[in-house]
Amino acid sequence: MESAKIISRLPYSEPFLFVDEIISVDENSILGSFRFDENLDFYRGHFRNNPITPGVILIECMAQIGLAAFGIYLIKDETDRNVQFVFTSSEAEFLKPVFPGETVFVTSRKIYFRFGKLKCEVIMETEPGEKICKATLSGMITNQIVP
């Protein structure tokens, strides 16, 4: 499944889509990238006069590539397209800040995908390969979200 097809099936859109490209994907791992545009609205407030990408947005970017996009690839065409994604847990360490205009690369490796739960080791890096964040993320692919 090619990059554009996976991204078109993601349930996000601007201003909350944090995936530009899926560079490679197979049954065990996925690699994707995103460029944090200087004009993203949250930079006005995080921080005042000192724009740095919020950690929660980095985690969101890692989850969109490492769980949602990866999950779309893993379920292929076999499953109902009306599935929903639920982010269920994260444990993360931040090692380096991301400034406006930077491009990040996210690699996610499957720990397991069973009974609809995808658990992965996810790493975000800069273009030269310096680690920004490493995390263990989990999400559920489900037919309906219980309130």
Next chain:
Amino acid sequence: MTQTEIIDTLKSIVKPYVQNQQAFETLDEKTDFVKDLQINSANLVDIALDTEDAFGIEIDNESMQRMLTVEAALSIIEEKRAQK
């Protein structure tokens, strides 16, 4: 492995995911993982995977769907162990 040993092992598997400690302390066969222990569906998957490892069994999708109470878990563990 006796029934008591199976329950003790199951309790040790479930413990890290329990949100309602009071319900856990009074756990019996009727205890519901979701309603009583307030475990979410993502952690039910972890419980199933830990149960597979602890008892050397494989839990299929159909069993997973009905593994919502201690009683159901015990019957699935016994059934799968008997099949080995």
